[in-house]
Amino acid sequence: MIEKLVERIKKLEAPIVVGLDPTLNFVPGFLLDKAINEKGETLEAAADAIFEFNKKIVDAVYDLIPAVKPQIAMYEQFGIPGLMAFKKTLDYCHEKGLLVIGDAKRGDIGSTSTAYAIGHIGKVKVGSTEIAPFDEDFLTINPYLGSDSVVPFVEECKKYDKGLFILVKTSNPSSGEFQDQKVGKKAVYELVGKKVDEWGAELIKNGYSDVGAVVGATYPEMGEVLREIMPKAYILVPGYGAQGGTAAELKPFFNKDGLGAIVNSSRGIIAAYKQEKYAEYGAEGFAEAARAAVIDMKNDIASIF
Numbered sequence: 001m002i003e004k005l006v007e008r009i010k011k012l013e014a015p016i017v018v019g020l021d022p023t024l025n026f027v028p029g030f031l032l033d034k035a036i037n038e039k040g041e042t043l044e045a046a047a048d049a050i051f052e053f054n055k056k057i058v059d060a061v062y063d064l065i066p067a068v069k070p071q072i073a074m075y076e077q078f079g080i081p082g083l084m085a086f087k088k089t090l091d092y093c094h095e096k097g098l099l100v101i102g103d104a105k106r107g108d109i110g111s112t113s114t115a116y117a118i119g120h121i122g123k124v125k126v127g128s129t130e131i132a133p134f135d136e137d138f139l140t141i142n143p144y145l146g147s148d149s150v151v152p153f154v155e156e157c158k159k160y161d162k163g164l165f166i167l168v169k170t171s172n173p174s175s176g177e178f179q180d181q182k183v184g185k186k187a188v189y190e191l192v193g194k195k196v197d198e199w200g201a202e203l204i205k206n207g208y209s210d211v212g213a214v215v216g217a218t219y220p221e222m223g224e225v226l227r228e229i230m231p232k233a234y235i236l237v238p239g240y241g242a243q244g245g246t247a248a249e250l251k252p253f254f255n256k257d258g259l260g261a262i263v264n265s266s267r268g269i270i271a272a273y274k275q276e277k278y279a280e281y282g283a284e285g286f287a288e289a290a291r292a293a294v295i296d297m298k299n300d301i302a303s304i305f
């Protein structure tokens, strides 16, 4: 799967992922009102509103970007209707030719990880029929439980040509509490980076592995160290924009050829119309504002090479 992502990044000259992380605060009033008029103040109305919101954003940006990253928590907060909106979003993005990174940060004891892996990137057997339940192209993984919690996901990648992004050094302020602790001379994030390199060793295609890593834009020095520890891992870099990461800090995550990293922005794109910079678009023009923000992000990142 990684070769498809790299091909699209190269074609579009856009190492960019748009995070589809909707909340009702981001959905313009006219969309929410319409859903509430039809379905009342219900979870179903909320789910309809966020799906319509996503759809309009995707329609406005799909030709500019290789991939999207819907974060499942934003949908789970609306219960079962929210999860249905998650699945509808995945399918709609696939229809538009986008690759989909499911951000679910899964990981558990082996047997439970296997079930998560089947549900998100594998297939489940019902009688003699095999069904891909969520069918994302990539999934984010929390490796805290160790190898036997990660390997079931790697196995599913092998079977169905999928990919992973494994948390190595996260973008949040407290990430150092555990991840920066030293074990001997190495920090925990360095040990995890080494494991990512090992887990992905059998899945290298055109120079990069289906097993990638997540490293926050907010920690560029660590990004530089990790780029060397995991030379074959594509790095998903969240934290640009709303969390304060800037283009100037992104360079260490990339290889010299401009490949090796893909930068996520969620709120910075989908809620661009709320920023002063894009205020002229207004709530009615939220999708056009998202498009303008993607173009600005693309130019911003291009300026570092």
Ligand SMILES: O=C(O)c1cc(=O)[nH]c(=O)n1[C@@H]1O[C@H](COP(=O)(O)O)[C@@H](O)[C@H]1O
Binding pocket: 019, 021, 071, 103, 140, 169, 170, 171, 172, 214, 215, 216, 238, 239, 240, 241, 242, 243, 264, 265, 266, 267, 268
């Ligand atoms: O795995 C992730 O995507 C992730 C890892 C990390 O270290 N930091 C991080 O912010 N994320 C996700 O990336 C997105 C960032 O959103 P914005 O800050 O709005 O751009 C959210 O979906 C987070 O859950």
